[in-house]
Amino acid sequence: MEFSTRQADQVPTTPAEQPHQDSRPSDKAEPFAGLVPHEHLHRTVLAANERAPEELRGQFLVLTHRGPDPDALGACEGIRCLLTTGYGMQVTVATLGQIHRAENLAMVRHLELELEDFEGIDAKQYAGVLLVDTQPEFGHTVVPEDCELIALFDHHVPPNDPDQEPRQVEHRDVRLNQGATCSIVYEYLREAKVPIDTKTAGALFCGIRYDTADLSRNSGDLDEEAYHATFHLANRELIAEINNPPLPRHYYVELAGALTIARQHGPLVLALMGKVDNPESVAEMADFFLRMKGCSWVLAGAAFGDDYILSLRTDYAFGKAYPLMSRVLDGAGSFGGHGHIAGGRIKLDDDKESTIRSAERMLRASALEVIGAELEDGIPPEGRLLTE
Ligand SMILES: [Mn+2]
Structure with missing residues (x-):
């Protein structure tokens, strides 16, 4: 049963229904030791790569929450693009749990997203794990213990559990004021000057579109910029098909x-x-x-x-x-x-x-x-x- 494995007292229903913060003081992330986010991330990825045994070098694993929604899937694709095109690494995106909603299934199919099944993944084969649109402390998220979690990107309020110390993550970019994780990831691509291919643009656009209801809720300046920039680069026929999927x-x-x-x-x-x-x-x-x-x-x-x-x-x-x-x-x-x-x-x-x-x-x-x-x-x- 899809949901019975979740903890009952944890994050409910769809990820869009998790708590966000309503106020938006700014769209800027906290500085990372004086570096802009993408520089700090680049440094973090390279350092993890150097620490890893020879045979694991260049291999990174990208994960998100169970039953991924468009923002989760789009952010995975954005990080894939950043690490492959920008940093010259290889990336596996693995997902856990079924995708039910017709729009989300259409997104995977039309954009031909390459998703591995998390259950079949051996995390020991990677130099590091990156997590998007969630945090390890959320009940609907599984992060392997046998590989280092080096980075996370999210916009949800961290669960306030006094019994649980948040897991140490070298690059933790949580922006409560952001409408979509895809917008955060878009900023990394822009700052790193990595060209965004059509498929990645389509995936990022869908994430921003559905998490902000076409910028009508919880959105700020960066969401707006990312929405327009990724739409411009995306395949519009596919975007339209994803928005009107055949219903079961x-x-x-x-x-x-x-x-x-x-x-x-x-x-x-x-x-x-x-x-x-x-x-x-x-x-x-x-x-x-x-x-x-x-x-x-x-x-x-x-x-x-x-x-x-x-x-x-x-x-x-x-x-x-x-x-x-x-x-x-x-x-x-x-x-x-x-x-x-x-x-x-x-x-x-x-x-x-x-x-x-x-x-x-x-x-x-x-x-x-x-x-x-x-x-x-x-x-x-x-x-x-x-x-x-
Ligand atoms: Mn999201």
Whole structure:
């Protein structure tokens, strides 16, 4: 089961739903011992290469979080381009977990991304590991112990766990003010004057596009520059195809199911869908229902294995998603979010119908409490079916 191996109290749902910082004081990274980031990275990679035994030299491994999204995949390709074209090294990109969302699958297929399966990788064969769009302390991230992690690039708030010291990484570039990790990686390519090929440009562009919703959220000056520069260099036909991928049949099955069970309670649409085959459906349905006129926020949820997955969306006028998710969960699971997006996860005791139904009853009651819905004889109101 894809999600059961994750730690229940760790980072929820899709990576875009992890916490970001909303304020953006600047787009600049912390200086690295007086060097600009790309110089420090170059030095770090060369030093790791020199330290490595002869037979491992020139071989580097690039990793990201489980179930990579476009920003993760794009950042992997950007680092691949930097290390191969810029530093003359060889790079293996390895990914862990399945890719479910149709856009992400289309990105891998159309851009012909070469991804190795992490399970088949022997990390001892590399001179160093570089990590993108995540940090070793996140629950959905696995970093091998038998190879040195030399660099990481990310834009997520580090998990604040007092029991866990952050792993030592020589080149740690975490910019909380950045919309996409791909924008950070783009800056390295630009500063190192490495030409960006069409494929890498397409991958970086997709990462920035989907993490910032075409620069409409969490984006700053560097995101904007990187978005336009990479789009200019990318193959536009492929970019268009990735944005409108063919959808699998089960998408329509789950859409039909969600439409028949979703209910409107004033500004809130609740879509608690029971079991799903594709965990990405939850976020997709939340996005889809938010577009309904009169809807200011959506709580969508479904069970996948013994995890109950939640996505919460709010519109621009309504306010932030993160505190709302906190109230809905009321201590029951883990969650994260930024801006108008939040994701959550509750570990269920099992995947029985009755267990799922009771989780959904609890969630429905607390969502209705948030909007102050009046109980009728102690029972929450039914709400209005969207298909009526
Ligand atoms: Mn990202």
